[in-house]
Amino acid sequence: MTGARVVVSSDQDKKPHEGAPVLAARGIGKRFGGIVALSDVHFELASGEIHALMGENGAGKSTLMKILSGVYPQYEGEVLLDGMPVSFANVRQAEAAGIAIIHQELNLVPELTVADNVFLGREPRIAGLVIDRKAGRAAARDLLGRLGINLDPDMRVGNLRVGEQQLVEIAKALSFSARILIMDEPTSALSPLECERLFRIVRQLAREGVAIVYISHRIDEVMHLADRVTVFRDGRHVMTSIMTELTEDHIIAAMVGRDLLAATAADMTERGATLLSVRDLTLEKPHRRGWRKVLRGVSFDLHAGEILGIGGLLGSGRTEILETIFGSATGRPGGEIRIRGELADIRSPRDARRLGLAMVTEDRKGQGLHLQSSITDNVALPLVGRLARFGIRSFAGETRLARQAVQALGIRCESVGQAAGTLSGGNQQKVVIGKWLATQPRVLLLDEPTRGIDVGAKREIYDLVFHLARKDGLAIVVVSSEMPELLLLSDRILVMSEGRQTGLIKRDEASEERIMQLAAPYGRKAAA
Structure with a gap:
């Protein structure tokens, strides 16, 4: 060996x-x-x-x-x-x-x-x-x-x-x-x-x-x-x-090939209505000796126009929060989720989508896109049934939807018929976001939205996130492993450690040192 x-x-x-x-x-x-x-x-x-x-x-x-x-x-x-x-x-x-x-x-x-x-x-x-x-x-x-x-x-x-x-x-x-x-x-x-x-x-x-x-x-x-x-x-x-x-x-x-100014945070001017409330969220997953808790007692409110960041180390439960809210987590979820104040029973992504939620997963190529299919097919996928007429796909409607996404998000492509797998990483990510924005969500969950994309595309994604929150009034949750990104985008940052919520801090109180202190395995003691 x-x-x-x-x-x-x-x-x-x-x-x-x-x-x-x-x-x-x-x-x-x-x-x-x-x-x-x-x-x-x-x-x-x-x-x-x-x-x-x-x-x-x-x-x-x-x-x-x-x-x-x-x-x-x-x-x-x-x-x-x-x-x-x-x-x-x-x-x-x-x-x-x-x-x-x-x-x-x-x-x-x-x-x-x-x-x-x-x-x-x-x-x-x-x-x-x-x-x-x-x-x-x-x-x-x-x-x-x-x-x-x-x-x-x-x-x-x-x-x-x-x-x-x-x-x-x-x-x-x-x-x-x-x-x-x-x-x-x-x-x-x-x-x-x-x-x-x-x-x-x-x-x-x-x-x-x-x-x-x-x-x-x-x-x-x-x-x-x-x-x-x-x-x-x-x-x-x-x-x-x-x-x-x-x-x-x-x-x-x-x-x-040009100077690129760093993105600047677009501050939230005023807090909108509460769109998402989470109380005592838990998740248990099957384990060799029964069930293992991967989330324990996570609670927060999310308002229209707000960007909530979630930080923590790998395996801390960041992604599981989004999956549990969106109904895609494997295992036994618990706790209470309210959408616009109404108690929500979310058992599948279909339930979540119907309630105005959308989720962009961290693995865009494995879960977010069908790489061999066209931009049109990917963008229209969640809405194929809604666009259909008498049970027959509306190709004209799907193409129109895809062209709107390309124009709105600045997706660089030869045409909407181009295979998603031939696009650059940044443009692939825009297609995934465009697919979910086409469902007209009020709450957008983003898991590692800039993973594997270049600095120019990152800036475009940041500008898009700020626009969706500040101009369109979406409530956005962002999970990110990149500390500068988390600090730039977030109005508040929820920090996780070993499945537990160890802090919920405002932008002006956040720093890399404070977040890492809360994210460390001893973060619960530091937060106490």
């Missing part, structure tokens, strides 16, 4: 990028039909370097990484490994050469356990014949322990949350003895605590000499972590620079 060795070594004054590149891409070009994904791109990576690769969605970052890792064997230009030209026909050849990749989109088998997924295709065997599951569990437990990941190796991956599945992906990639590790948005579903844990591992690997390509939209994250940064825009190389010589504004300008 092989694995990425993680050791703690002393910090040294070094500039890893000054050595000969362990991996280099020269004049790389890639087309998909008539679309140019990459044009004459250059990239170098040195041993022991953490090299950030940045750019807006569609800039070509992931395309280059898929070329380097053997996913795309056909391309223009050449790839050099230790100065020698190489060409990988598939991912296995790249892995054999010491290149491992963590894809942005999860690549796990839901029906298998954590241990089975980590070592899939490389299972330890007894006498080379029978799979040694005991050894596999032990090796997986050891690797997860090194990474500081508290997951049961025997747990079925399909039962894990998105963020937990991302941690399994990281463990799986590091289980190879990789000389080069490509990480494509590895923290997109992680809380600040999990991010810091990952950063420690990344730094340790770099000190050992592992070369790391780190793709992320989070500028503060890469400035904190990377030695150098390369920026792509529209499939072309724009900039490579030492990170210490740059500011956040420099990186943003290189990514978007």
Whole structure:
């Protein structure tokens, strides 16, 4: 059984990028039909370097990484490994050469356990014949322990949350003895605590000499972590620079081709009517020994025009609050939900939608969109029956609805007939939001609304959220793992810790330190 060795070594004054590149891409070009994904791109990576690769969605970052890792064997230009030209026909050849990749989109088998997924295709065997599951569990437990990941190796991956599945992906990639590790948005579903844990591992690997390509939209994250940064825009190389010589504004300008002012909070001028009231909300989920409470006594009111943020660490119960309110939670819910003062019996998303609620899930590709279907089909999906005439779909009505969403939300597309899966991450998110806005909700639940989208698209989503609350009077709940986002958007922030509500604080009283204090496992004591 092989694995990425993680050791703690002393910090040294070094500039890893000054050595000969362990991996280099020269004049790389890639087309998909008539679309140019990459044009004459250059990239170098040195041993022991953490090299950030940045750019807006569609800039070509992931395309280059898929070329380097053997996913795309056909391309223009050449790839050099230790100065020698190489060409990988598939991912296995790249892995054999010491290149491992963590894809942005999860690549796990839901029906298998954590241990089975980590070592899939490389299972330890007894006498080379029978799979040694005991050894596999032990090796997986050891690797997860090194990474500081508290997951049961025997747990079925399909039962894990998105963020937990991302941690399994990281463990799986590091289980190879990789000389080069490509990480494509590895923290997109992680809380600040999990991010810091990952950063420690990344730094340790770099000190050992592992070369790391780190793709992320989070500028503060890469400035904190990377030695150098390369920026792509529209499939072309724009900039490579030492990170210490740059500011956040420099990186943003290189990514978007213009100065982009930071979004500013649009304050709520006055509190509207109470649209949603939650009292003593609870949720129990099946457990090996019966039932386990994942929510305990959550209570709050939400008013028209208000944005309520929900913060907390991964597994604190943030998403479960939204799912329980929306009727999509698995398990036994409890407590009281009132809509405009009337007691609501919400047993399914259909009940919630009928009462004027809408929910945008954190996993837009798995739960929010049908990727092979058109923008029209996705936007119109909740309203197909309402738009139909005599039981026959109204394609004209659906198209009109989709065009209204495209225009209102600024969705960049060729036409409303374009497949949702071909859009950038930010535009996909707008399609999901447009789908639910078409139902004309009064309460909008947003779970990680900017996960995996670039800085320009984030600004557009923020502006949209403020417009929906301040101009249209929607009551909005936002769950976010990004602290700056939570502080920017929220009028009040409800903080969760281990399934319990530990604080409900106003915007002017909120700070990262205060939220993290309440979110920590001892947050209940701090709040007492």
